[in-house]
Amino acid sequence: MRPAFSILFFTVLVGAAQGLVCTLALAVLLDIGLAPGLLRWALGLAELLLAAGLAASFMHLGHKGRAWRAVLMWRSSWMSREVILLPLFIALVALWWLALQSGAGAPWSWLLPLLALSGALALWYCTAMIYACLRFIEEWAHPLTIVNFTLIGLSSGLVLACALAALAGQPHTVQTLGRYALPVTLAAWAARGQTLRRNAGIRHASNLQTATGIRSGTLVQKSMGMSAGSFNTREFFHGASPAALQNMRRGFLLLAFVLPASLLAWGLASGALWPWWLAVLVQAPGLLAERWFFFAQARHPQNLYYQTVS
Known part of the structure; x- marks a missing residue:
């Protein structure tokens, strides 16, 4: 598949x-002890990231004025459900930030x-x-896709939460959150590695021989058979x-995994603050590269005909 950079930036x-937001929510619910100023600052940054991601997703639309139609298929389309849920999530984060700004107490403090x-x-x-x-x-058609995204x-x-706490000069919070950041990063690395091993061993049901009906074991595609590009070659290759x-x-x-995990371990062992920002x-570029590979590795069945440029 052809990775669309608007979708790469959106998902990352x-x-x-x-x-x-999950880190901040768990820190509040588990009473880890985030400073109110850091909590508001981090929530504001999360809101900016969400808004930037939403703006990036619009760049992928051919007719942006028709974006509202994406919600119409919510009964059967996961994309429609995402389109509905994302603005609701953005509004919920904004409401939480406003509640903190106004000093609202229970039950908002946990709800x-x-x-x-x-x-x-x-x-x-x-x-x-x-x-x-x-x-x-x-x-893509595997539960590991959900595990990897999460x-x-x-x-x-x-x-990012550890880096914000380091910038705010709160070493105790950095160490507390860092004890969760390192194992989660290692778990993400292990899950992504398992996905790579699985995908490398896939035996596709269709191949060039079954697609063409030519059973020769030496059948090789040399060209797409086109004098110019098309929608197929642009969008799926x-x-x-x-x-x-x-x-x-x-x-x-x-x-995305090796260097950040090493820096997190260094930060936990040394107590220094700079490894968290460096992580x-x-x-960040590793996550974009990971998402690019996620799309590029996927083999659309139509590429049985359009897999070779020349």
Whole structure:
């Protein structure tokens, strides 16, 4: 599949915001002891990330004025459910921020974090199911897709929360949240690695021989058979070489998981604050690379005919 950069930014930004909101909600519900100023600041940043992700998603639309029609198929479409749930989640985070600003007490002090946590989990499920429900794309049609979206989002949100606490000069909060950030990042790494191993071993039901009816074992496609590009070649074929895919795979594993986990461990062991911000700066491009690979690795069945450029 061809990765659309608007969707890459949407999923990464919104996923990090969801992870940050989940971290803040759990910290409040478990009484970890976040400073009120840090909580408001972090919620405001999460709201900005959500708004930026929503804006990025609009760039993917051909007719932006018809975006409202996306909600009409909510009974059967996971994308429609995501389109409905995302603005509701944004409004819920804004309501929580306003309640903190106004000094509202119980029951809002526990009800809004609980609702925000539930909304983030539901939004992850809807987003992941957009891809996991596509049975004809075998790389996506698996429960690991949901697990990866959730764990990677939680990891990025936890790392960001630790960095914000470090910037606010709260080493105790950094150490407390860091004890969760490291194992979640390692779990996200393990789940993504399992997905890579699974996808590498997929035996696709269809191949070039079954698609053409030519049973020769030496059948090789040399060209797309077109003199110019088409919708099929633009939307379902990324054009990257196997070597480029392999390099992207190594790159996102290093940047999204290995280096951040190493920096988190360093920060926990040394008590220094700078590794937490460095982890955010390293992980951000790694998350974009991971999401690019997620789309590029998926083999649409139509590419049995359009898999080779020349």
